[in-house]
Amino acid sequence: MILPDQAALFVDGRYTLQAAAQVDAALFTCRHLLDDPAPRWLETVLPPGARLGYDPWQLTPDARERLHRTGDPRGVVLVACPVNPIDLLWADRPAPPASLARPHPTAWAGRDSTAKRAEIAALLQARGQAAVVLASPDSVAWLLNIRGADVPHTPLALARAVLHADASVDLFLAESRVSPLLVEHLGPQVRRHDPEALGGLLDTLGERGKVVRVDRSRTPAWIHDRLEEAGAGLVVAEDPCLLPKAxxxxxxxxxxxxxxxxxxxxxxxxxxxxxxxxxxxxxxxxxxxxxxxxxxxxxxxxxxxxxxxxxxxxxxxxxxxxxxxxxxxxxxxxxxxxxxxxxxxxxxxxxxxxxxxxxxxxxxxxxxxxxxxxxxxxxxxxxxxxxxxxxxxxxxxxxxxxxxxxxxxxxxxxxxxxxxxxxxxxxxxxxxxxxxxxxxxxxxxxxxxxxxxxxxxxxxxxxxxxxxxxxxxxxxxxxxxxxxxxxxxxxxxxxxxxxxxxxxxxxxxxxxxxxxxxxxxxxxxxxxxxxxxxxxxxxx
Missing domain, CATH: 3.90.230.10 (Creatinase/methionine aminopeptidase superfamily)
Incomplete structure (x- = not known):
């Protein structure tokens, strides 16, 4: 949390000693994430009517709601920043991932993607939901049996997807990262789009009045708000891939x-x-x-x-x-x-x-x-x-x-x-x-x-x-x-x-x-x- 005259870093018990040793105490105070959470700290440092900015791609609706409850009685306003100010300052930022996503064979996965998609789609149909947004790359990896090399030590492709009740999928992954082998693996029911096309699909779901499932604890606020503004009927429920993946x-x-x-x-x-x-x-x-x-x-x-x-x-x-x-x-x-x-x-x-x-x-x-x-x-x-x-x-x-x-x-x-x-x-x-x-x-x-x-x-x-x-x-x-x-x-x-x-x-x-x-x-x-x-x- 960065304010005009002070800043705080919140860590849990795994990082308290590291934070004390590695963070400049002249710039940041280190606070325990659970014993002294950010909303409680904000109550003591934000003046009435303050405007608190946040990155809607980095904050979930649930996390935003916790901050909102903190500031609401004193008229504090949460403001979604169209550009994260850190991005403007980050001069040596690494290039986006460019490696190819790859199939994860059924011999290791145990179930093919078609069966997984049908199972989750049947759940959506039974509950009257037209689609679910899968914002977490690990859920996309499990559902489609794909892996990647975008995250150090974790074999993920940084992709998002929308699974529809007919078991078809819109996958948002740059075409340059899709090999012919992956195209064959995904099959015709998986439509591929560049990541920038996600907003347009969310708008279409809203314009058609579709009921869309969203996990408020794992989905960026940007996606949630785009669906809501477009007129989609939002159903708040957990990511349906979480439990079967586990x-x-x-x-x-x-x-x-x-x-x-x-x-x-x-x-x-x-x-x-x-x-x-x-x-x-x-x-x-x-x-x-x-x-x-x-x-x-x-x-x-x-x-x-x-x-x-x-x-x-x-x-x-x-x-x-x-x-x-x-x-x-x-x-x-x-x-x-x-x-x-x-x-x-x-x-x-x-x-x-x-x-x-x-x-x-x-x-x-x-x-x-x-x-x-x-x-x-x-x-x-x-x-x-x-x-x-x-x-x-x-x-x-x-x-x-x-x-x-x-x-x-x-x-x-x-x-x-x-x-x-x-x-x-x-x-x-x-x-x-x-x-x-x-x-x-x-x-x-x-x-x-x-x-x-x-x-x-x-x-x-x-x-x-x-x-x-x-x-x-x-x-x-x-x-x-x-x-x-x-x-x-x-x-x-x-x-x-x-x-x-x-x-x-x-x-x-x-x-x-x-x-x-x-x-x-x-x-x-x-x-x-x-x-x-x-x-x-x-x-x-």
Whole structure:
């Protein structure tokens, strides 16, 4: 938020330490996005009758409504800016994406685009809706089985689309980015337009009095307002691609398991290398991240990392989304712990894993904290819950042991993960606030509790899990029950576990998990790495 005489940056708990270190305090004050949200701050700094500008392409109708409610009692007016002033100042702005969009084969997607379009179109027909605007590129990617290279580490083509009740689609993607192969893949029911033509189609829908579905939480205000001004009948409802995209089909789940086995093998090789290399000294965060990327690159199916690797030693690990730079690059030194959060993009799946490793002998206080985090991770991984349970109802399972010791972490416990799409995907998540979305079989979510001490250390343990039905149904159950299948396969650092703190069931879980890791990877490792893995996964 930028005002004539002051400005503020709003971040959640993942970025508070980074913001304090990287933002010029003389220009911006840093505020907590949830504890001190922007609307509350505006109430204290905007004078009555102020005009607050916004970019209608960067703000959703829901976000705008929250600001409007803040300013309305004092006559504050929200003004849509035809040009974002930052665009006028951005002299070295990169060129727009120019790569070709490409088909995502049914062999990986599990369902062809025709079937997906028919399913969503039938939903529109049943509800009397003529069309839905798909403003999110990930929804377009899922619906049409296309991928791209427009976003770093996320295989998206920056496209928008309108799906009609007859299952036809208007796709807004520059013709220069459409290959003959993609034309054949899309078929005759998908009409292609340059992105600038979107406004004209919205006008046509309005002029014909069509009922159009819009997700106010994911659609730019510009699109919503253009439809409204053109006379369309707007139906506010969630993007109909969100839930089916999140519920992976059998092919996507099989692909996720295969991708995680390969990815876990790369991480296991890296952990063996780290155990040999770090004690010699001289290893930095950036060098370790490069080495991990090299182990992943040995898999010819790797397309990209799924996000920039978080390679953090000692106090840097307390910065939740830390990114090593030449200015911050630390040595991995004895007595420290090292946190590495990383993932890969493969055509059959997206991975995300965090491991915390002791460099040399582990400090007892750190071992205690690691074990509390591990117990919460295990509690969530072992959870059984009735159908209809939401992520917010499960979040405290991962925090309970930390809470008992007066500890907590200021981020969610888990986020959804796409299938060769975004490493962060909705609509389900595991956090305290929640959004009322029930967990459904096929969803893939992260399990990543942690604990952080500023200027000291950070600990996080992350595996990905798939929601699955519990079969057979527990005796006496009054409705179906669900649980989790852990997909990620890489060793935990046994030296950080205080075995005496674990209950028998928790200890059994670690041993069973490590047995799975050993069974998956030992046959593919050379002798020295196999011997290391046998020791790293030995029963507690």
């Amino acid at each position: 519920c992976k089909n059998a092919t996507e789940l099989a692909g996720a398991r295969a991708a995680h086995r390969r990815d876990g093998l790369a991480v296991t090789r890296f952990l063996h290398w780290l155990a040999e290399t770090a004690p010699r000294g001289g290893l930095t965060e950036m060098a370790a991240a490069d080495a991990l990327a090299g182990f992943r690159a040995q898999d010819p199916s790797l397309v990209d990392l799924s996000f920039p690797t978080i390679s953090a030693a000692g106090p840097n690990a307390a910065i939740v989304h830390y990114r090593a730079t030449p200015a911050t690059d630390r040595l991995l030194e004895p007595g420290q712990i090292y946190l590495v959060d990383s993932g890969g993009q493969y055509p059959d799946g997206t991975t995300d894993i965090t491991r915390t490793i002791a460099i040399g002998p582990a400090v007892p206080g750190v071992r205690r904290c690691f074990t509390l985090v591990l117990r919460g991770h295990i509690a969530l991984a072992r959870a059984r819950f009735p159908k209809g349970t939401t992520g917010s109802q499960l979040d405290s399972l991962a925090r309970q042991f930390l809470w008992a010791e007066g500890l907590d972490y200021d981020h969610g416990t888990g986020h959804g993960v796409g299938s060769f799409l975004g490493v962060h995907e909705g609509p389900a998540r595991l956090n305290r606030t929640g959004n009322g979305i029930a967990l459904v079989p096929g969803m893939i979510l992260s399990n990543e509790p942690g604990v952080y001490r500023e200027n000291a250390f950070g600990i996080r343990i992350e595996n990905l899990m798939a929601v699955q039905e519990i079969t057979p149904t527990p005796e006496g159950a009054t409705r179906p029950f669900l649980g989790f299948e852990t997909l990620t396969l890489a060793p935990l650092d046994r030296s950080l576990i205080e075995v005496g703190q674990l209950r028998p069931g928790e200890r059994a879980w670690v041993d069973a998990y490590h047995a799975r890791v050993r069974e998956a990877h030992a046959p593919h490792l050379e002798a020295s790495a196999r011997a290391w893995l046998e020791a790293a996964t030995a029963p507690l």
